[in-house]
Every structure is written in C-alpha cells, then in structure tokens.
Amino acid sequence: MATVLLRELTTSDLEAAVAIETAVYSQPWSKGVFEDELAQPNRVYLGVDVDGRLGGYGGVMLVGDEAHITTVVVHPDHRQGRLGTRVMLGLVDAALDAGARSLTLEVRSSNTAAQGLYRRFGMAPVGVRKGYYLDEDAVIMWAHDVDGSEYSERLAAIREGML
Numbered sequence: 001m002a003t004v005l006l007r008e009l010t011t012s013d014l015e016a017a018v019a020i021e022t023a024v025y026s027q028p029w030s031k032g033v034f035e036d037e038l039a040q041p042n043r044v045y046l047g048v049d050v051d052g053r054l055g056g057y058g059g060v061m062l063v064g065d066e067a068h069i070t071t072v073v074v075h076p077d078h079r080q081g082r083l084g085t086r087v088m089l090g091l092v093d094a095a096l097d098a099g100a101r102s103l104t105l106e107v108r109s110s111n112t113a114a115q116g117l118y119r120r121f122g123m124a125p126v127g128v129r130k131g132y133y134l135d136e137d138a139v140i141m142w143a144h145d146v147d148g149s150e151y152s153e154r155l156a157a158i159r160e161g162m163l
Contacts, residue, residue, distance in 0.1 A: 002050050004083070006090045009045035009057050011038060016054040017047075020075045027134060029071075037070070044094040048074075048083045058087035060095050067095030067146075069105035072114070082162060084117050089158060092121065092146065101147045106138035115139060122146070122154055 014034045021028030045059040056074035060067050074083045107114050123141040132138035
C-alpha cells in the first residue's frame with residue numbers, strides 16, 4: 001500500500017509540479033507562475049506525495065471571507081486514488097482556518113470528474129465564464145456557509161470515507 005502525505009508545496013517541488021502540469025494541461029503553468037503564487041501572502045499551496053514523490057497539488061487564494069480554489073491537479077498515474085479529495089480537504093481546512101465563509105472556483109466545462117469532486121464538497125454551479133480557458137468555457141462553482149455545522153458534518157463524512 002502506498003504512503004500518502006499531504007504537506008505544504010515548496011519551491012523544491014516546482015520542477016515536479018511543472019511536469020504534472022505539462023502531463024495534464026495543454027496550457028500548463030510555468031515555473032514562474034508557481035514561484036509568483038507561492039510568494040503571495042494570501043495563498044496556500046499543498047502537495048500530496050505518493051511514496052515520496054509529488055502526485056498532485058492544489059492552491060487556494062484567500063480574500064476576506066472568501067476562498068478561491070486556484071488549482072487542484074493530480075498526475076494521471078494517480079487518478080482514482082482520492083488524491084484530489086485529500087488536496088481539497090487540506091485546502092478547505094486552510095480556508096476555514098483563515099476565516100473563510102465561502103468557497104469558489106472555475107472548472108473546465110468538460111471536466112465532469114472534477115465537477116463531481118467539487119459537488120461532494122458542496123459546491124454548486126452558478127454560471128459560466130465564456131472563453132475563460134483559451135479553448136473552453138469554465139463553470140463557476142460556489143459553496144456558502146462553509147463555516148457552519150452542516151458543512152462541518154459534510155467534511156466529517158468525506159474524511160470518514162477516506163479511511
């Protein structure tokens with residue numbers, strides 16, 4: 001069984017993160033974009049290691065009581081291993097620790113697997129950003145009242161399902 005560890009993403013992870021970006025996206029983030037993101041004080045980036053190697057990562061931008069998920073990416077070799085769920089749990093925890101009351105993100109309209117993951121976290125589609133990606137529209141998703149007891153129960157159920 002693989003050893004999986006969620007931790008803070010660091011600059012020493014950037015080569016591996018760029019390699020994952022390149023494997024997943026037609027328009028990957030560059031090392032410079034990652035460096036800029038990691039340098040921002042209102043950002044949290046987490047990596048998930050599988051047997052000591054970066055298998056995925058995610059980030060959240062914190063603005064007031066809103067948390068904007070900037071990215072959640074899992075290497076194709078590790079899909080179906082619940083790494084995306086682990087990353088989302090970590091990002092939501094970081095957002096709650098920072099006082100977030102709402103979560104939002106944009107996701108490719110064709111990425112139904114990711115949309116399903118975000119729905120598990122209580123996020124609902126509220127609109128479309130036309131041409132958000134150079135080659136595709138984005139679905140805008142939100143979850144509100146994430147600081148409440150009902151959402152806490154949702155997170156507990158997700159965590160329990162990870163065991």
